[in-house]
Amino acid sequence: MRIATLGGGGWGLALSSLLSENGHQILVWEYNPEYLILLKETHSNPHLLPNITLPEEICFTNDFQEIVAFSPEIIILATPSQFLRSTLQKTPVSLWNRPELLAVVNVAKGIEENTLKTLDAVIKDELPFLEEQKICALSGPSHAEEVARKIPTTVVIAGSDEDLLCYLQTVFSNSYFRVYRNLDLIGVEIGGAVKNIIAIAAGIIYGLDFGDNTIGALLTRGIVEIQRLGIALKALPETFLGLSGIGDLITTATSLHSRNRFVGVEIGKGRKLSDILAQMEMVAEGVTTTRSVYLLSRKLRIEMPIVEKVYQVLYEDKEPRKAILELMTRELKAE
Numbered sequence: 465m466r467i468a469t470l471g472g473g474g475w476g477l478a479l480s481s482l483l484s485e486n487g488h489q490i491l492v493w494e495y496n497p498e499y500l501i502l503l504k505e506t507h508s509n510p511h512l513l514p515n516i517t518l519p520e521e522i523c524f525t526n527d528f529q530e531i532v533a534f535s536p537e538i539i540i541l542a543t544p545s546q547f548l549r550s551t552l553q554k555t556p557v558s559l560w561n562r563p564e565l566l567a568v569v570n571v572a573k574g575i576e577e578n579t580l581k582t583l584d585a586v587i588k589d590e591l592p593f594l595e596e597q598k599i600c601a602l603s604g605p606s607h608a609e610e611v612a613r614k615i616p617t618t619v620v621i622a623g624s625d626e627d628l629l630c631y632l633q634t635v636f637s638n639s640y641f642r643v644y645r646n647l648d649l650i651g652v653e654i655g656g657a658v659k660n661i662i663a664i665a666a667g668i669i670y671g672l673d674f675g676d677n678t679i680g681a682l683l684t685r686g687i688v689e690i691q692r693l694g695i696a697l698k699a700l701p702e703t704f705l706g707l708s709g710i711g712d713l714i715t716t717a718t719s720l721h722s723r724n725r726f727v728g729v730e731i732g733k734g735r736k737l738s739d740i741l742a743q744m745e746m747v748a749e750g751v752t753t754t755r756s757v758y759l760l761s762r763k764l765r766i767e768m769p770i771v772e773k774v775y776q777v778l779y780e781d782k783e784p785r786k787a788i789l790e791l792m793t794r795e796l797k798a799e
């Protein structure tokens with residue numbers, strides 16, 4: 465298979481490495497010219513994926529015409545979610561209007577700011593001529609740093625065409641990366657995006673030196689909120705018990721690799737959000753997703769108390785201990 469990865473961040477690179485080792489031909493498009501030089505010259509990017517050298521066979525470009533000439537059968541969308549629309553807008557129509565193109569696989573996890581749209585909706589907006597069944601999402605517990613080291617994990621690929629999903633499972637799977645399939649695209653996307661907010665909350669709890677009980681309670685009530693939003697957006701409730709739901713939530717909220725958890729830890733220790741973000745080269749999607757989901761929950765009148773408190777801590781300077789106290793002393797209710 466010829467596979468193009470649009471986005472050479474940590475995850476785009478780790479997936480490209482995996483797919484290259486699975487025997488596919490890979491061309492990566494990277495936005496940042498300095499990163500592109502590094503990738504071309506050293507086949508590595510220590511800023512985003514330290515101590516990993518990518519297979520020699522992988523090629524890199526920042527020219528979409530080169531991607532068109534490569535004629536990929538699969539295109540992976542791996543830019544941070546807030547840059548997905550602007551990246552798609554820069555691509556020529558001829559990249560998407562080709563009979564060879566089998567699938568477009570989004571691997572970003574977020575909800576677009578301002579429009580409050582899920583990423584499949586952003587893709588449909590920008591590529592209205594693309595057959596809807598070609599749009600898929602890959603999600604689940606998968607820190608790039610671990611996948612690049614071939615540490616076993618399982619993830620899920622979602623879309624509406626089961627035959628295509630079965631085929632994509634074979635493209636991505638190997639002995640350390642096992643891919644399940646799921647027809648609930650919206651549920652898989654919501655789980656992957658919203659768990660980042662709960663991971664920030666988990667970081668705050670670690671930063672405050674609270675306990676394991678607190679984390680268990682947060683993850684359990686967190687998945688209830690994620691599921692509530694998902695159901696309102698027509699997702700299936702059981703998807704949130706799967707890899708893109710509780711699976712990715714547990715991993716992200718407890719992992720030292722997680723950028724979202726890191727932001728939370730630093731907030732819990734008393735640092736300001738603007739200072740934390742100014743020092744980060746990598747993306748913490750949960751920061752923007754918090755605002756998007758907070759606004760979405762208000763628009764849809766869905767109760768998401770943890771998301772509301774994370775929003776107040778990040779954007780209204782609420783003191784984290786006060787936010788937790790307010791959550792703990794809400795009106796008592798049935799589970």
Ligand SMILES: NC(=O)C1=CN([C@@H]2O[C@H](COP(=O)(O)OP(=O)(O)OC[C@H]3O[C@@H](n4cnc5c(N)ncnc54)[C@H](O)[C@@H]3O)[C@@H](O)[C@H]2O)C=CC1
Pocket residue numbers: 471472473474475476477494495496499512542543544545547550551571572573574606607608609745746747749
């Ligand atoms: N890193 C990970 O372990 C995983 C990341 N993801 C998701 O993958 C997506 C990409 O994240 P990472 O690969 O971690 O990114 P990263 O944090 O490693 O790197 C940021 C990337 O954004 C690019 N960028 C910056 N400004 C841009 C612009 N204006 N237009 C286009 N690209 C721009 C940079 O050039 C760089 O490639 C996110 O949605 C993330 O949640 C999903 C699973 C695992």
Ligand SMILES: O=C(CO)COP(=O)(O)O
Pocket residue numbers: 573604605606607608660663712715716721722723724725747748749
């Ligand atoms: O989605 C991820 C792991 O599955 C990555 O999480 P972070 O963006 O918090 O590092």
